Structure formats: C-alpha cells, structure tokens
Amino acid sequence: MKKIPFIALTIDLWLNSRRTHFLAIAAHYYDERMKHSSTVISFRRFHGRHLSYRLNSFIIKEIEKLNIQTKIVAVTTDSGSDIKGATSSNQLGTWYSCDTHNIN
Structure with missing residues (x-):
C-alpha cells in the first residue's frame, strides 16, 4: 500500500453466535494500473x-x-451511534452510511 495515494475504508463491528465481538476494516483503492x-x-x-x-x-x-x-x-459504516461517532471525525475522511445496512 506504499504506492497507493488514496484509500477508502469500510468498517463493521458484529457479534457472533458465541457473543464474541469482532471489528473488521477493509481498504478499497485503485492500484498503479x-x-x-x-x-x-x-x-x-x-x-x-x-x-x-x-x-x-x-x-x-x-x-x-x-x-x-x-x-x-473516506469511511463507510453502518449507522449505529457507536461506530458513527468513532468514525465521523476528520481523522478518517468523510463518513458515509452503508445503504445496505440502512435498508435492513
């Protein structure tokens, strides 16, 4: 990722069937090609x-x-107040709400 100038993130937090919480971060970008x-x-x-x-x-x-x-x-998350509050600062670029989460 050293040569990648711009990165957008998606972040999701969820609970599995054993009541264990996980947080995943994915980076989305265009490479040099x-x-x-x-x-x-x-x-x-x-x-x-x-x-x-x-x-x-x-x-x-x-x-x-x-x-x-x-x-x-930019960062895209669901609209939960916890994750929205955590990611809506300027540290992570513009915050976007995930439309798929909003529909459910």
Whole structure:
C-alpha cells in the first residue's frame, strides 16, 4: 500500500453466535494500473464496551500499524451511534452510511 495515494475504508463491528465481538476494516483503492482492489487490513476481536472513543482509538491504532493514516479519504459504516461517532471525525475522511445496512 506504499504506492497507493488514496484509500477508502469500510468498517463493521458484529457479534457472533458465541457473543464474541469482532471489528473488521477493509481498504478499497485503485492500484498503479487503475485496478480496483479491496483488502482486509484488520480483523480483530473487540473487548469491552462499544463506546465511540474506544472504537476510534482501536481503529486509529490499526491504521497506524500500516502507516496509512494520511491516505484515508473516506469511511463507510453502518449507522449505529457507536461506530458513527468513532468514525465521523476528520481523522478518517468523510463518513458515509452503508445503504445496505440502512435498508435492513
């Protein structure tokens, strides 16, 4: 991802049948040949309460591990107040609501 100038993220948080929470982050970008690519950059268990500041800190740490924080231009999530609050800051570019989540 070193040569990729702009990255959009999708982030989802969910609970499995064993009541374990997970957070996944996918990066979407065009490579040097203008081919669209998507890559899961983080898939981790999330412990504790889903407070916006905790989610934001978790997400920022994952992005900083890859040193891509200055490349993020947009983020798409569901409209839950916790994840929306965690991702609607300017740190992650423009926030977009996932239409598929909104329909359900």
